[in-house]
Amino acid sequence: xNMPPVVGVxxxxxxxxTAGLVLTHGAGANCNSALLVSLAAALAKTGWxxxxxxxxxxxxxxSCPPSPAQAPADRDSLRAALRELRSRIQGQVYLGGHSYGGxxxxxxxxxxxxxxxxxxxxxxxxxxxxxxEQLRTAHFGDIQAPCLFVQGTADPFGTPEEINAAIxxxxxxxxxxxxxxxxxxxxKGKPEVVDKITKQFREFLLT
Numbered sequence: 466x467n468m469p470p471v472v473g474v475x476x477x478x479x480x481x482x483t484a485g486l487v488l489t490h491g492a493g494a495n496c497n498s499a500l501l502v503s504l505a506a507a508l509a510k511t512g513w514x515x516x517x518x519x520x521x522x523x524x525x526x527x528s529c530p531p532s533p534a535q536a537p538a539d540r541d542s543l544r545a546a547l548r549e550l551r552s553r554i555q556g557q558v559y560l561g562g563h564s565y566g567g568x569x570x571x572x573x574x575x576x577x578x579x580x581x582x583x584x585x586x587x588x589x590x591x592x593x594x595x596x597x598e599q600l601r602t603a604h605f606g607d608i609q610a611p612c613l614f615v616q617g618t619a620d621p622f623g624t625p626e627e628i629n630a631a632i633x634x635x636x637x638x639x640x641x642x643x644x645x646x647x648x649x650x651x652x653k654g655k656p657e658v659v660d661k662i663t664k665q666f667r668e669f670l671l672t
Contacts, residue, residue, distance in 0.1 A: 469542050471549045473518030476505040482514035484556040487546045491564030492530050495523050500563060503654035507663040514554050518546040520566060531565060540573050561585030568601060575607035584612045585666050588649045591623030591631055605634040612639045613669045615662055617647030640669050
């Protein structure tokens with residue numbers, strides 16, 4: 466049994482999985498958010514296994530926000546989910562998350578150099594709204610995994626210009642999919658948005 470526990474839902478494709486993705490949620494949500502459910506289902510249709518998982522703070526309480534003191538445990542819960550999915554499939558297992566979950570995923574990749582083959586970062590919370598000086602990028606220089614950022618152009622957590630400037634700190638391959646007019650929720654799982662993300666992520670990993 467993994468410690469900490471893995472709490473979530475596994476989407477399995479028909480036949481053998483070609484790859485896997487551990488996908489987690491933002492600060493105000495859980496693994497059942499519409500965006501995560503829709504994206505996991507879409508990737509499963511392409512042959513991927515996707516484990517939607519709750520971070521440690523959400524496992525403890527259904528509605529509390531995360532705290533800085535809790536963040537290491539949140540990252541450990543992602544590591545446990547990675548181990549779980551790796552035990553179930555033969556292909557590469559990638560890591561991703563929405564907002565706070567993406568931030569913690571990127572920190573796992575920075576801390577476990579070489580341990581994560583690629584990142585899917587949805588609405589990365591570059592800074593708190595209206596506080597552009599409080600950047601959350603101190604670890605970017607340590608990330609070695611290829612990173613696909615997916616950002617709405619109306620996201621108050623980071624403008625396109627700020628995102629482009631920030632990712633220049635990352636030494637590995639990066640790409641940004643900007644979604645015109647969307648905010649931090651990225652359309653809450655609308656099919657046309659999810660299809661764009663799915664297509665871009667698969668193409669990004671194959672180039």
